[in-house]
Amino acid sequence: MTKFQNKVLVFSLLFFSSAFVFAQSGKQEELEARRKELSREIQQINKLLSSNQSKKKSEVSQIEDLNHKVSVRENLIKVTNQQANLLTREINTNQKQITTNRDELTLLKEGYAKMLQKAYKNKNKQSRVMFLLSATNFKQAYKRVQYLNQYADYQKEQADKIKIKTIALQEANTNLLVQKEAKSKLISENKKEQKTLEIERKQHETIMKSIKKDLNKYTAQIKSKQKEARRIDGQIDKLIRDAIAASNKKAGVKKSTKSKGFALTAEARALAADFLGNKGKLPWPVEKGVVKLRYGKQPSPVDRNLTINSNGVRISTEKGAKVRAVFNGEVMGILKPKRSNPIVMIKHGNYITTYQNLGKIFVKTGDKVKTKQEIGEVFTNPTTGETVLKFRIDKDNKTQNPSSWIFKM
Incomplete structure (x- = not known):
């Protein structure tokens, strides 16, 4: 393998170790931006409603407010679920890749160890000199010099591969932990939103029961406003x-x-x-x-x-x-x-x-x-x-x- 090919391999391994973790990061960023928008909207709704708590709102107006809050919160829960599901798929993909990387690293290390053992047996200068001197002609001696140089380069290339694979594996493991923490946080937030949503739905149900007792009156009011x-x-x-x-x-x-x-x-x-x-x-x-x-x-x-x-x-x-x-x-x-x-x-x-x-x-x-x-x-x-x-x-x-x-x- 040439030095150029080695550089290409090193670059591709580094690129892949970073890229595969963020294969769907664009979609994840889009969902996160939407989630933040919905969270801000809920905060704004709560702020507007709390500023009017001292006033007597009509039951129709209260229903409108709750309808809007419930709708936004349902969207927030839906988006958060999509984020968690996307993270689950990414985590599964990354775990598979980590296993592949680990297996490849094991094979590289085993091959490198065997190569070092062989090199150690033939490491003395006298055996190298004898290997060159035993050539039948100059051309063969030259080829043997090239072979020894290529073998040394190959050893270095294998060492570089192991180093890059090790870094890629470490990065993948680190990113996997970050993803798992992010997923855990999203699930926790979703549970809180679900509880709040249930409270709001019960409030909605209570007010609607009151309205239904005199539905004709409220329908007449809406028609009048229309x-x-x-x-x-x-x-x-x-x-x-x-x-x-x-x-x-x-x-x-x-x-x-x-x-x-x-x-x-x-x-x-x-x-x-x-x-x-x-x-x-x-x-x-x-x-x-x-x-x-x-x-x-x-x-x-x-x-x-x-x-x-x-x-x-x-x-x-x-x-x-x-x-x-x-x-x-x-x-x-x-x-x-x-x-x-x-x-x-x-x-x-x-x-x-x-x-x-x-x-x-x-x-x-x-x-x-x-x-x-x-x-x-x-x-x-x-x-x-x-x-x-x-x-x-x-x-x-x-x-x-x-x-x-x-x-x-």
């Missing part, structure tokens, strides 16, 4: 339609064309392209918050036969939370619906972001705003202590799922 939400959505939709019509009129588009989208200037088109280019990376409209209600159709947490249709998301946040524009744009309008709190709408080309349930407003119609600029403050219900922002995104006159646009929503 009706009010549709009324406000109708006002938002009308403002968007009027803005589209005004943009088309200004651009000279005939009414007979019946355009459903904004007639954009070059500047507005560029802004819309920037907004689209940041899909999935837009900042949250509040610095801290958790999504209590998702976008789209979903069953009511109180009456599963009742469907809730949400044109946006409801974000629970802390008292005094400032509302931030999620992107550069222009304040398209400010609505002040009856029996509801003010709404700010910002236009980003042909995209509109809407911020509902504000207690304070810091902007006016026509203002240019920048990304993360504070445009108001979320209203805090003095009775329940809840601070909830309703947020939606539209493209022209069609609603979008905010979770597809906002970073890690």
